[in-house]
Amino acid sequence: MPELPEVECIRLSLAQKMLGARILGVVLHRADMLDGVMGTSRPDALLKGQQIVEFKRHGKQLALCTNSGRALIIRLGMSGQLFLTHDNDRASKHTHVHAVWRWQKKTRSGQLFFRDPRRFGGLQALPDRDELTAHFAQLGPDALTITRFQLAAALKGAHGPRRSPIKSLLLDQQRLAGVGNIYADEALFRAKIAPMRESGKLSAQDARTLATSIRAILSDAIQSGGSTIRDYVNGSGASGAFQQRHQVYGRAGEPCVRCNAVLKSTAIAQRTTVWCPACQPVVVE
DNA sequence: ACGTCTTCCTGGGCGC
DNA sequence: TGCGCCCAGGAAGACG
Secondary structure (H helix, E strand, C coil), X not given: CCCHHHHHHHXXXXXXXXXXXXXXXXXXXXXXXXXXXXXXXXXXXXXXXXXXXXXXXXXXXXXXXXXXXXXXXXXXXXXXXXXXXXXXXXXXXXXXEEEEEEEEECCEEEEEEEXXXXXXXXXXXXXXXXXXXXXXXXXXXXXXXXXXXXXXXHHHCCCCCCCCEHHHHHHCCCCCECCCHHHHHHHHHHHCCCXXXXXXHCCHHHHHHHHHHHHHXXXXXXXXXXXXXXXXXXXXXXXXXXXXXXXXXXXXXXXXXXXXXXXXXXXXXXXXXXXXXXXXXXXXX
């Protein structure tokens, strides 16, 4: 999916055009993509008749908040897209569209499409803002503003130092919200920390460096419009450019940009992990 | 409670 | 060109 920077770029592009818009009608093509309808009608859950007052994001999750207090969470999974107009040049965009919202804002009107071929994403309806707050609170702190203290607390854990590799911890949305496979590798490279090092054995200085690296990588990526690997586009259909600045992701076997050593690929948490064995020492003196 | 592994899907890219 | 295989931006759920 879209990791935090891509979701943030989608959020910004949608907010620019749709903030204040009223939802005139909704079509849900696949009922199994929607959760949380219990106790309410499906159109209400999908925000029909309501006005969008805020687009919120926590980690990789986006929430559409309305004047009636309801919220609709959108998770994009691996292949999810949100876009405002059909691109007639690409017929594929017309397939796997699971939901369409028809909206109007003063004299402007349009449609918002939710497309997700792999269907790892989904929609979740929440009845009020407290539920949304509680829902987001189940996730770890947002990675874009992660502090060294928050990260150090996650490394330590509630019941002693964590044994899992630092990369696994970065991917765990309950510990830190927003980092996925691309930005985990990029942040660890920037911080010069090997992805397989035990989380609980990182020093306070490591935590500080890593927190700084995570924030820097994510905000740089947002500035570049996100990373387009296959088909990511923001709400307006624009691709990102950050993929051109990846230092390790997708570069296994190529030379390290810092030291020229050959980048290695290793599986950690069942995810392809690329790192520099020279810049990111496994054993630290 | 914790850490690891399987599984849910479709589609693009590659080798043959 | 076509087929089969492998891989992919995620994360819930099962298991030990």
